[in-house]
Amino acid sequence: xxxxxxxxxxxxxNMRYIMTTIEADIxxxxxxxxxxxxxCILADQGMSVVLVxxxxxxxxxxxxxxxxxxxxxxxxxxxxxGAGLWDDLKDDSAPIDDIRVTDGDSLMFLHYDHNDMDIRxxxxxxxxxxxxxxxxRRFGSLKKLNVLALDSIRNLDRDAGGVTATLESGKTISAKxxxxxxxxxxxxxxxxxxxxxxxSYNQSGIVCTVEHEQSHENIAHERFLPAGPFAILxxxxxxxxxxxxxxxxxxxxxxxxxxxxxxxxxxRRFGDFLGKTRPTGPRWxxxxxxxxxxxxxxxRLVLVGDAAxxxxxxxxxxxxxxxxxxxxxxxxxxxxxxxxxxLGSAAVLERYERWRRFDNTLMLCMTDLLNRLFSNDIAPIxxxxxxxxxxVNRIPLLKRFFMRHAMGLVGxxxxxxxxxKLG
Amino acid sequence: MVIxxxxxxxxxxxxxxxxxxxxxxxxxxxxxxxxNPVRMEFVVGALCDHFGRDSTADSPLKGLKLLDVGCxxxxxxxxxxxxGADVTAIDAGEETIAVAATHARQSGxxxxxxxxxxxxxxxxxxxxxxxxxxxxxxxxxxVNQFLDALSALVTPEGCLIMGTINRTIKSLAFAKxxxxxxxxxxxxxxxDWNKFVRPSELANGLRPHGLDIKSIKGTVYNLANGDWRLGxxxxxxxLAYFSRQQH
Numbered sequence: 001x002x003x004x005x006x007x008x009x010x011x012x013x014n015m016r017y018i019m020t021t022i023e024a025d026i027x028x029x030x031x032x033x034x035x036x037x038x039x040c041i042l043a044d045q046g047m048s049v050v051l052v053x054x055x056x057x058x059x060x061x062x063x064x065x066x067x068x069x070x071x072x073x074x075x076x077x078x079x080x081x082g083a084g085l086w087d088d089l090k091d092d093s094a095p096i097d098d099i100r101v102t103d104g105d106s107l108m109f110l111h112y113d114h115n116d117m118d119i120r121x122x123x124x125x126x127x128x129x130x131x132x133x134x135x136x137r138r139f140g141s142l143k144k145l146n147v148l149a150l151d152s153i154r155n156l157d158r159d160a161g162g163v164t165a166t167l168e169s170g171k172t173i174s175a176k177x178x179x180x181x182x183x184x185x186x187x188x189x190x191x192x193x194x195x196x197x198x199x200s201y202n203q204s205g206i207v208c209t210v211e212h213e214q215s216h217e218n219i220a221h222e223r224f225l226p227a228g229p230f231a232i233l234x235x236x237x238x239x240x241x242x243x244x245x246x247x248x249x250x251x252x253x254x255x256x257x258x259x260x261x262x263x264x265x266x267x268r269r270f271g272d273f274l275g276k277t278r279p280t281g282p283r284w285x286x287x288x289x290x291x292x293x294x295x296x297x298x299x300r301l302v303l304v305g306d307a308a309x310x311x312x313x314x315x316x317x318x319x320x321x322x323x324x325x326x327x328x329x330x331x332x333x334x335x336x337x338x339x340x341x342x343l344g345s346a347a348v349l350e351r352y353e354r355w356r357r358f359d360n361t362l363m364l365c366m367t368d369l370l371n372r373l374f375s376n377d378i379a380p381i382x383x384x385x386x387x388x389x390x391x392v393n394r395i396p397l398l399k400r401f402f403m404r405h406a407m408g409l410v411g412x413x414x415x416x417x418x419x420x421k422l423g
Numbered sequence: 424m425v426i427x428x429x430x431x432x433x434x435x436x437x438x439x440x441x442x443x444x445x446x447x448x449x450x451x452x453x454x455x456x457x458x459n460p461v462r463m464e465f466v467v468g469a470l471c472d473h474f475g476r477d478s479t480a481d482s483p484l485k486g487l488k489l490l491d492v493g494c495x496x497x498x499x500x501x502x503x504x505x506x507g508a509d510v511t512a513i514d515a516g517e518e519t520i521a522v523a524a525t526h527a528r529q530s531g532x533x534x535x536x537x538x539x540x541x542x543x544x545x546x547x548x549x550x551x552x553x554x555x556x557x558x559x560x561x562x563x564x565x566v567n568q569f570l571d572a573l574s575a576l577v578t579p580e581g582c583l584i585m586g587t588i589n590r591t592i593k594s595l596a597f598a599k600x601x602x603x604x605x606x607x608x609x610x611x612x613x614x615d616w617n618k619f620v621r622p623s624e625l626a627n628g629l630r631p632h633g634l635d636i637k638s639i640k641g642t643v644y645n646l647a648n649g650d651w652r653l654g655x656x657x658x659x660x661x662l663a664y665f666s667r668q669q670h
Contacts, residue, residue: 009502018521046481160446160529161529161530162530233434335460335464336460337596338467338478338479338483339460339463339464339467339502339506339507340467340501340502340503340504340505341459341463341503341505342502342530345448345456346449346453346456347448347456347457347459347460348460350457350649351460351650354648354649356647356649412648422480
């Protein structure tokens with residue numbers, strides 16, 4: 001990282017008046033799972049990166065900060081591998097070997113058995129705070145990555161020559177490109193005047209971890225209940241992550257239940273196939289909505305991850321789509337860097353936009369449609385969707401295609417998602 | 424001595440009039456900006472091949488003395504300088520050179536911009552490891568004289584990299600009619616199809632100087648995703664790299 005000083009006057013200047021500007025190729029705003037992973041890859045590819053995050057990394061690793069776990073599809077697991085994070089994560093991630101989808105009490109079901117597929121596992125479950133630990137460790141090992149924690153953007157100037165950011169701490173950063181990775185309520189997006197389209201599902205996601213007597217045998221279950229999908233996702237040991245979608249007006253009541261009553265409600269939905277269950281750690285409740293930015297590009301600015309698109313967790317694709325953005329962004333920037341191109345130029349950034357537009361739109365529509373189709377108890381719709389499940393289940397080719405798509409193995413894939421090196 | 428010039432006065436005037444738009448990537452030069460990454464892929468690849476450089480290293484072109492002839496706003500000069508090359512860039516338009524120099528300064532780059540003809544540099548006895556001339560030869564008055572001038576500036580071990588538009592039925596349809604009148608990618612009248620240059624004409628003009636073609640690639644536009652990529656179809660835009668036989 002080059003640090004240059006601009007003395008305001010001739011010699012004998014009072015040190016306090018020397019403005020320090022940190023010069024970098026890339027400024028990433030937001031050091032979460034998406035921004036952090038992207039920072040690791042870009043710095044590893046030889047670009048100088050400044051990553052600004054409001055919070056201290058240590059605060060993000062507590063169970064209180066983020067109790068969620070993420071499904072990491074095989075294609076995105078390769079992105080974490082390319083970011084140098086996977087070695088640290090692999091012992092704490094649980095493989096998903098089988099996926100069983102059921103519609104309430106219906107006898108129709110969809111079963112993704114690893115015996116049907118040529119690749120296993122389908123993906124992994126990783127706890128978010130574990131991902132944050134891996135990121136913080138990796139940050140420390142990258143010379144070209146400069147993490148400025150507990151700081152945020154006061155002002156971001158973007159012009160034809162580059163971007164200049166002034167931070168709350170008074171630091172100044174100049175870079176060729178700013179990347180907004182600051183999540184659903186992205187300030188970067190708002191400041192750039194990029195409109196957001198969104199709608200609420202009037203559903204909340206209740207998330208918690210449970211311990212159970214029996215082994216989950218690395219099977220993920222998704223059960224469609226009238227209030228919304230209820231997922232049991234395998235974690236390491238005899239533990240599972242529960243993602244329980246509830247109507248928003250009922251969610252606060254569920255959250256307020258005592259442990260025994262909550263456990264009883266859980267057991268009603270969960271069944272007894274894993275033996276006795278016991279919730280561990282805090283419960284979480286997130287309002288569910290779909291949102292997408294009207295565009296992901298502006299002058300020398302690009303949005304990635306939830307800042308650009310956030311979706312229903314029905315297919316466990318939120319972080320996967322963010323990491324697919326990361327893989328495409330990293331490839332576009334790495335290629336441009338090797339050719340000496342201006343990293344913030346439209347020719348470079350538009351390739352990213354074209355590349356991601358279709359995939360992101362398709363996934364937003366699919367998750368929205370699935371949720372509408374399954375989160376109800378209307379008889380004809382139930383019949384239709386159950387027949388649909390049964391049909392997909394009986395046609396191996398179709399089944400395989402859906403699975404490969406969810407695994408992130410279909411389409412014009414970035415090199416990192418194909419398991420190849422960037423350069 | 425009298426330096427005879429290959430630059431066409433009308434062509435210089437046309438580009439001078441829009442000089443300050445060189446770096447507006449949504450303006451008149453947008454197509455060139457969009458084409459630039461794939462052009463640079465060829466140019467940087469050829470340079471790394473020719474000089475045995477590792478394209479993944481930091482500053483892979485460090486120490487190479489390059490000349491960009493007809494540099495315009497510096498769309499190729501800037502990336503080459505960023506990759507470590509010592510770049511001299513010339514253009515016939517005074518306004519153009521001023522715009523290019525200002526932009527390079529703002530970008531923190533160090534490029535030696537001069538408003539002159541290649542013939543001037545040859546007369547000064549200068550030579551370069553590589554001479555690069557992109558989208559220029561189709562605008563000069565005398566192709567062979569221009570190629571003579573470029574050849575004279577390449578060191579014996581050096582190479583010459585050219586990019587231009589082929590003179591084919593396909594290029595008439597795409598580079599002239601579609602680009603100027605239908606898609607309006609470039610202002611009408613930007614190109615004269617009759618001045619487009621076939622690869623064989625480049626090869627014939629350079630052979631007397633010992634420069635042989637080493638590789639040639641077309642730049643192909645993918646209508647489905649809007650990407651440009653290098654391919655084997657050289658019927659419209661193409662890039663070629665020439666060097667002298669090593670004895």
